[in-house]
Amino acid sequence: VADDRPPAVAAVTASDEDTTERLRRAEETLAAIAAYRVDAFVVTSSSGERVLLADPHAAEPYRVLVDRMGEGAATLAPEGLVLYANQRLADTLATPRDAILGAALLDFLEPPAPVGLRTALASVEPWRGDVAVRDARGGSFPAHITLSRLELDGGPAVLSMLLADLRERQRTDAMIAAGQLSERILDTASEAIVVCDATGTVVQANREAVVLCGGVDPTGRAFAAAFDLECDAGGVAALLSGPASRRRLRLRGGDHERSLIVSVAELSGDDAGHGGSVVTLTDVTDLHAANRRLEAHVRRQAAMAELTRHALGGSSLEQLVELARAALDAHLDGVDVRTRGTFAVGLAAAPDALPHDGAALREVRAHDTVLGWLELDPGPGRRLDPDALGFLDGIVSVLCMAAEQRLLHERLYHEAHHDALTGLPNRVLLEDRLQQAIARAQRDGTKVAVLFIDLDRFKYVNDTLGHQAGNDVLVQIGDRLRRYVRGSDTVARVGGDEFVVVHGDLDDPGVAESIAGAVANVLASPITVGGRTVRLRATVGVSTYPGDGLDADALLTKSDNAMYHGKRSGRNTIRVYHQHMSEVAAARMAIEHDFEAALMAGELQLFFQPQVSPLSGAILGLEALTRWRHPIHGWIPPSRFVPMAEEAGLMADLGTWAVGEACRRAKAWLGGPWLQRVSVNVSPAHIARPEFVGAVRSALTTFALAPEHLEIEVTEGILMHDLASVVRPLEALRELGVSIALDDFGLGYASFSVLGSLPLDRLKVDKSLVDTRSGVYASRDSQLAVLLGITTMANALGLRVTIEGVETHEELEMARSVGCDEVQGYLFGGPQPVGNVKKLLEGGPIRPQVAVD
Amino acid sequence: MNAPALRIDGEPLIPPCGAWRFRLYTAGQSPRSLAALANLHALCHLHLDAGYQIEVVDLLDQPQRAAADQILAIPTLVRLAPAPRRQVVGDLSDVDRVVAALDMRSS
Numbered sequence: 025v026a027d028d029r030p031p032a033v034a035a036v037t038a039s040d041e042d043t044t045e046r047l048r049r050a051e052e053t054l055a056a057i058a059a060y061r062v063d064a065f066v067v068t069s070s071s072g073e074r075v076l077l078a079d080p081h082a083a084e085p086y087r088v089l090v091d092r093m094g095e096g097a098a099t100l101a102p103e104g105l106v107l108y109a110n111q112r113l114a115d116t117l118a119t120p121r122d123a124i125l126g127a128a129l130l131d132f133l134e135p136p137a138p139v140g141l142r143t144a145l146a147s148v149e150p151w152r153g154d155v156a157v158r159d160a161r162g163g164s165f166p167a168h169i170t171l172s173r174l175e176l177d178g179g180p181a182v183l184s185m186l187l188a189d190l191r192e193r194q195r196t197d198a199m200i201a202a203g204q205l206s207e208r209i210l211d212t213a214s215e216a217i218v219v220c221d222a223t224g225t226v227v228q229a230n231r232e233a234v235v236l237c238g239g240v241d242p243t244g245r246a247f248a249a250a251f252d253l254e255c256d257a258g259g260v261a262a263l264l265s266g267p268a269s270r271r272r273l274r275l276r277g278g279d280h281e282r283s284l285i286v287s288v289a290e291l292s293g294d295d296a297g298h299g300g301s302v303v304t305l306t307d308v309t310d311l312h313a314a315n316r317r318l319e320a321h322v323r324r325q326a327a328m329a330e331l332t333r334h335a336l337g338g339s340s341l342e343q344l345v346e347l348a349r350a351a352l353d354a355h356l357d358g359v360d361v362r363t364r365g366t367f368a369v370g371l372a373a374a375p376d377a378l379p380h381d382g383a384a385l386r387e388v389r390a391h392d393t394v395l396g397w398l399e400l401d402p403g404p405g406r407r408l409d410p411d412a413l414g415f416l417d418g419i420v421s422v423l424c425m426a427a428e429q430r431l432l433h434e435r436l437y438h439e440a441h442h443d444a445l446t447g448l449p450n451r452v453l454l455e456d457r458l459q460q461a462i463a464r465a466q467r468d469g470t471k472v473a474v475l476f477i478d479l480d481r482f483k484y485v486n487d488t489l490g491h492q493a494g495n496d497v498l499v500q501i502g503d504r505l506r507r508y509v510r511g512s513d514t515v516a517r518v519g520g521d522e523f524v525v526v527h528g529d530l531d532d533p534g535v536a537e538s539i540a541g542a543v544a545n546v547l548a549s550p551i552t553v554g555g556r557t558v559r560l561r562a563t564v565g566v567s568t569y570p571g572d573g574l575d576a577d578a579l580l581t582k583s584d585n586a587m588y589h590g591k592r593s594g595r596n597t598i599r600v601y602h603q604h605m606s607e608v609a610a611a612r613m614a615i616e617h618d619f620e621a622a623l624m625a626g627e628l629q630l631f632f633q634p635q636v637s638p639l640s641g642a643i644l645g646l647e648a649l650t651r652w653r654h655p656i657h658g659w660i661p662p663s664r665f666v667p668m669a670e671e672a673g674l675m676a677d678l679g680t681w682a683v684g685e686a687c688r689r690a691k692a693w694l695g696g697p698w699l700q701r702v703s704v705n706v707s708p709a710h711i712a713r714p715e716f717v718g719a720v721r722s723a724l725t726t727f728a729l730a731p732e733h734l735e736i737e738v739t740e741g742i743l744m745h746d747l748a749s750v751v752r753p754l755e756a757l758r759e760l761g762v763s764i765a766l767d768d769f770g771l772g773y774a775s776f777s778v779l780g781s782l783p784l785d786r787l788k789v790d791k792s793l794v795d796t797r798s799g800v801y802a803s804r805d806s807q808l809a810v811l812l813g814i815t816t817m818a819n820a821l822g823l824r825v826t827i828e829g830v831e832t833h834e835e836l837e838m839a840r841s842v843g844c845d846e847v848q849g850y851l852f853g854g855p856q857p858v859g860n861v862k863k864l865l866e867g868g869p870i871r872p873q874v875a876v877d
Numbered sequence: 878m879n880a881p882a883l884r885i886d887g888e889p890l891i892p893p894c895g896a897w898r899f900r901l902y903t904a905g906q907s908p909r910s911l912a913a914l915a916n917l918h919a920l921c922h923l924h925l926d927a928g929y930q931i932e933v934v935d936l937l938d939q940p941q942r943a944a945a946d947q948i949l950a951i952p953t954l955v956r957l958a959p960a961p962r963r964q965v966v967g968d969l970s971d972v973d974r975v976v977a978a979l980d981m982r983s984s
Contacts, residue, residue, distance in 0.1 A: 049947075049964050049966065052964070052965065052966045052967075052978075053949050053950050053966045055966075055967075056950060056966040056967030057950065059967065059971065061909060061966070061967025061968045061969075061970060061971070062909055062950040062951060062952065062953075062966060062967055062968070063904070063907045063908060063909040063910070063951070064904035064907050064909070064910070064936075064950070064951035064952075065949065065950055065951065066936060066940065066943040066948050066949055066950075066951065072940065072941055073936075073940040073941055073943045073944060074940050075904050075936045075937050075940050075943075075951065077904055077905075077907055093949075094947075
């Protein structure tokens with residue numbers, strides 16, 4: 025009948041042989057006991073198995089047997105009352121064992137129980153069949169019951185029952201199937217899979233694991249011993265006992281070293297903790313290499329793409345080279361990356377030989393121009409793999425592309441912003457630079473000077489020497505300007521012969537004028553072009569920010585105007601013009617700078633004025649007087665240029681030149697009957713300089729002139745100096761044999777008291793004291809008295825006296841009457857050019873004659 | 878001798894000599910153990926003319942060997958070959974049941 029066999033039971037009739045066999049054996053054991061065919065039992069305890077010889081029909085051994093049954097077991101009294109049950113049955117019925125004892129079996133079954141079972145229970149007969157057992161949740165599960173008749177201790181017959189939980193069998197079936205499946209899976213797996221127990225001993229290993237161990241089954245060995253993994257601190261033991269992990273490890277094995285990916289998964293353990301682990305070892309030795317190569321390739325491609333992005337962006341070639349170097353360095357292991365050359369046009373030098381064959385060198389070139397090299401050095405004895413070379417070539421091609429593009433860009437930029445002839449910035453770039461300089465000045469609170477320079481005689485050069493020479497001149501002028509200015513300054517060519525200099529970071533706008541003068545001066549030195557020397561002059565117009573304008577346009581216009589005004593003044597020379605400069609100041613400044621040039625260019629000459637005996641007119645001495653013959657202005661008197669030289673700090677140069685020149689000339693003239701000496705004027709500032717005495721001695725030596733033939737004239741101004749600083753050099757000169765004269769005595773500062781403290785040989789009385797027409801003196805007698813007093817006093821001090829500025833016979837008479845030693849003045853001739861001196865000396869004593877005005 | 882074993886294609890159904898192997902678990906000289914051994918020899922002699930091997934395991938001497946075949950009661954006979962393994966619990970006195978259980982064909 026249908027109620028007798030629940031469908032769930034039928035479903036598992038094709039049971040697993042092992043489970044069936046177990047059940048059969050349990051039944052058979054019970055049957056054997058019931059038939060008195062056994063007389064001993066095996067009892068298992070914590071100390072192991074032990075054989076218990078006993079009468080199986082005694083209740084106690086039987087209970088032991090029941091307790092040991094793998095299945096649920098019980099003894100049942102008639103009507104199915106439970107006399108004894110093992111723990112397994114209690115577990116299966118999900119009921120405490122105490123609650124089972126004494127209960128009826130049928131109470132645990134889903135009604136209706138099979139009729140055969142009910143009958144067997146009632147009559148204590150054997151029975152077997154499937155039943156449905158209630159479970160704790162109100163449902164039921166299938167079970168198989170075997171009833172055997174058993175007589176224990178000679179008492180009434182009871183039933184021994186085995187109750188097999190068929191769910192478990194289902195589960196067991198599934199587990200076994202799963203186990204077999206997983207074993208097959210394990211063996212077909214390409215990874216080595218190893219199961220380890222909690223102690224790290226291999227308890228199972230699949231086929232690949234055996235292969236990995238060189239064909240030796242690692243089962244039973246310690247994992248760490250079976251697999252020689254290169255592990256970090258903690259080693260393999262820590263790997264196994266640690267949490268689930270996956271890492272790349274090397275399996276040592278000499279030449280057969282393998283690269284593995286080792287995954288460790290923890291097996292769920294009992295309550296005590298770790299239950300062992302499953303270790304999967306994937307051999308990625310070959311895969312690893314291929315993967316690494318692919319990954320490296322991808323990374324390098326990305327690096328090249330990155331470099332290309334930079335190349336297309338605004339990065340400079342230098343930046344790109346650095347990026348390229350860094351990329352090569354980052355993506356090539358163990359390779360030394362070097363750059364050679366400057367990666368700038370025109371500065372590349374051929375590289376040294378490669379360090380060894382394994383290295384690679386690649387040119388970075390833009391068209392035909394090699395800018396630099398990249399070098400890869402894998403180290404001695406090693407070679408670069410093709411991937412590395414490919415990467416290098418890729419990087420180099422990006423750099424070449426960028427270099428060509430940069431070069432083209434730079435050339436176009438340069439062409440657009442520079443003058444083709446001189447290479448200087450053109451007006452476009454000038455305005456840009458000027459604007460930048462203005463911005464800086466505005467920020468820093470400084471000034472900017474704009475110098476507009478026009479070459480004065482450039483057209484003449486062009487017309488007479490040709491255009492080529494003209495171009496050469498412009499290039500040379502451009503070079504001079506560029507060399508002269510600071511690196512931060514801008515020199516631009518803005519027209520045929522027009523240049524502009526922008527000089528920023530000025531603190532004092534007044535300095536702009538001196539810079540302009542210096543610049544003009546730089547341009548004034550001779551230029552050799554086509555074998556000829558030409559001398560150009562420049563007119564310079566100056567404007568300054570912020571005084572003359574606030575933007576580039578205004579400043580350029582103002583400086584241009586200033587230059588134009590300079591030109592129009594028609595002086596055709598170096599002119600520094602400033603809009604706010606007075607004409608006089610500008611002219612003075614120009615001449616000052618001219619003077620400096622003149623000193624260098626030999627425009628200075630010495631004139632010589634005779635100093636004669638008042639009685640005979642014999643020429644006793646010659647005073648050297650410096651004259652400047654300006655190429656435009658003609659003769660410029662010392663009264664104009666000496667203050668300039670003083671201001672420009674050129675007095676020492678002037679004095680040294682004059683002493684030398686005087687010595688040179690004197691040597692040729694001395695030896696006549698009367699001429700005893702040549703005197704030279706030296707400024708007190710020059711005398712105070714430490715090199716002065718040496719310069720005089722050097723001049724005497726150079727021209728082989730005896731010291732007694734040289735006289736140094738110092739002005740009264742010397743008394744304004746610290747006496748010590750001038751007395752010592754003057755004494756040194758006198759010790760040498762050179763005589764010293766005090767010039768212009770009586771003009772201003774003269775103090776009789778200090779005359780005694782100066783080492784002097786001669787006093788030169790200023791012409792104002794002998795001038796009879798000046799009206800200074802109340803009478804001729806008083807004038808005579810003053811001159812007489814001076815002469816007397818000088819003689820008393822051991823000084824000779826020369827009276828200067830003797831221009832009339834009356835004045836000569838006066839000089840004679842006071843008994844001076846020499847006179848000097850137009851009555852006996854003014855300063856003479858060198859060419860006249862010899863004739864003058866040969867003419868003998870001079871006859872006084874009134875100068876013609 | 879009883880009727881010869883059935884043949885199919887002239888081959889004997891009974892496995893060749895030495896193919897039958899038994900292991901008998903005993904508990905020293907316990908009466909059922911001795912009975913089992915005697916019964917086994919008798920059965921083999923009667924039914925297995927091609928030969929057999931018997932290994933006797935005395936669990937009094939080697940109790941730890943009980944675990945291998947999960948022996949609960951003694952005596953127990955295990956048929957090792959031919960496969961599959963079969964177990965018979967008891968002194969083998971119930972001859973018909975034993976012959977059926979062990980598939981020892983008789984005439």
